[in-house]
Amino acid sequence: MPPIETVSGPVDDADLGLVLAHEHLSTTSEAVRAQWPHLYDEAREYDLAVEQVRAAMDRGVKTIVDPSCMDLNRNVGLAQRVVQETGIQLVMATGIYGAKYTFLPPYFENREPSAMVDAFVHDIEEGIQGSGVKAAFLKCAVDEPGITEHVERILRAIAQASLRTGRPIMAHSHPATRRGLEIMDVFDDEGVDPRRVQIAHTGDTDDLDYIEELLGRGCWIGMDRYGLDIILPTDRRNATVIELCRRGYADRMMLSQDACATIDWFPEDLVKQMAPNWHFTFLWEGVLPALSEGGVTDEQIDTMMRDNPRGWLTA
Ligand SMILES: [Zn+2]
Incomplete structure (x- = not known):
C-alpha cells in the first residue's frame, strides 16, 4: 500500500488512527481575502x-x-503552522470547489x-503552493445548480487527474436534488x-431510498455535516446512520462535521447562533453516544472512523 501524503510527510496507512474525514482549518472567501486582507x-x-x-x-x-481547495482559500502555510504546533496528521486536497457551485475562472475556461x-x-x-506538501486526494463540488457546463468540465478534469495519479476523489453533493447519482x-x-x-x-438527507441507490453505485458516503442542524437535525442524521448500520452499510460511511475553525461566509455571531453545535468535537457530544444507544456497536464506529477513511484514501 503506498503511503498517504500528509502535511508532515507520507504516513503509512496503518498509522492513520482515528480520523475526522471532513473538517476545515479555515474557509474564507478567496478573492475578498486577496483584495482586502485587512x-x-x-x-x-x-x-x-x-x-x-x-x-x-x-x-x-x-x-x-x-x-x-480553490475557492475555499486552501492555505498550506496555515496548515503547516497548525501541524507543527499540534502534531496532527493533516491530509490536504487539490481541486476546485467552484464559487457558488457554478464558476470556473476564465484561466481554465479558455x-x-x-x-x-x-x-x-x-x-x-x-506539492501545494510552492511547498513540498502533496495533495492526497481531489475535491470538487456539485450543489443545487447541478452539473452545468463549467461544473462538468471540473468533474471530468478531477476524474482524469485521479486516473493519472491513482488518487481518490471527494465530491461535495446536494442530496435534496439527488446530485450524488449524477456525479x-x-x-x-x-x-x-x-x-x-x-x-x-x-448525511444531509434521511431519504434512505436515495442513499441506498447511491450506495448501489459502489462509492463511499460522507455522513459528515453533524452540527449543521439547520440542514438536517442531529436526531434525524443519527436515525439514518443507525438504520444504515442495521442494513449492513457501516463499511461504507464516514462520520465527520464539515466544521470550519474559521468561516467568513456569514458574520461570526450569526454562525454561532445558526449552528451552535458545529465544531470539531460535536461527534463525541451529540452523536456517538446516541449511535451506541441506537444499537451501533463500537466495532462499527471504529469501521466508520478508522477503516473507511483509510480504505477510501488507499483505494
Ligand atoms: Zn467541506
Missing part, C-alpha cells in the same frame, strides 16, 4: 484552528482530512481541459473506480 485576522485564525485541532486530538483523533488536470496533478506530484454518472463515464469516490454530505 478584513482578516491571521493570528486569530491560527489560534482558532489550533484550538479545534487540539480539542479533537483530546478525543483521540490522530488524522484530520481537510478538503479545502484553455484546453488538460490545463486543469495538469494543475491538479502538480499539487499531487510536486457518479460522470465519474463512471470517465472510467473512475467507484471505490475511489466519496460522495460528501450524503
Whole structure:
C-alpha cells in the first residue's frame, strides 16, 4: 500500500488512527481575502484552528482530512503552522470547489481541459503552493445548480487527474436534488473506480431510498455535516446512520462535521447562533453516544472512523 501524503510527510496507512474525514482549518472567501486582507485576522485564525485541532486530538483523533481547495482559500502555510504546533496528521486536497457551485475562472475556461488536470496533478506530484506538501486526494463540488457546463468540465478534469495519479476523489453533493447519482454518472463515464469516490454530505438527507441507490453505485458516503442542524437535525442524521448500520452499510460511511475553525461566509455571531453545535468535537457530544444507544456497536464506529477513511484514501 503506498503511503498517504500528509502535511508532515507520507504516513503509512496503518498509522492513520482515528480520523475526522471532513473538517476545515479555515474557509474564507478567496478573492475578498486577496483584495482586502485587512478584513482578516491571521493570528486569530491560527489560534482558532489550533484550538479545534487540539480539542479533537483530546478525543483521540490522530488524522484530520481537510478538503479545502480553490475557492475555499486552501492555505498550506496555515496548515503547516497548525501541524507543527499540534502534531496532527493533516491530509490536504487539490481541486476546485467552484464559487457558488457554478464558476470556473476564465484561466481554465479558455484553455484546453488538460490545463486543469495538469494543475491538479502538480499539487499531487510536486506539492501545494510552492511547498513540498502533496495533495492526497481531489475535491470538487456539485450543489443545487447541478452539473452545468463549467461544473462538468471540473468533474471530468478531477476524474482524469485521479486516473493519472491513482488518487481518490471527494465530491461535495446536494442530496435534496439527488446530485450524488449524477456525479457518479460522470465519474463512471470517465472510467473512475467507484471505490475511489466519496460522495460528501450524503448525511444531509434521511431519504434512505436515495442513499441506498447511491450506495448501489459502489462509492463511499460522507455522513459528515453533524452540527449543521439547520440542514438536517442531529436526531434525524443519527436515525439514518443507525438504520444504515442495521442494513449492513457501516463499511461504507464516514462520520465527520464539515466544521470550519474559521468561516467568513456569514458574520461570526450569526454562525454561532445558526449552528451552535458545529465544531470539531460535536461527534463525541451529540452523536456517538446516541449511535451506541441506537444499537451501533463500537466495532462499527471504529469501521466508520478508522477503516473507511483509510480504505477510501488507499483505494
Ligand atoms: Zn467541506
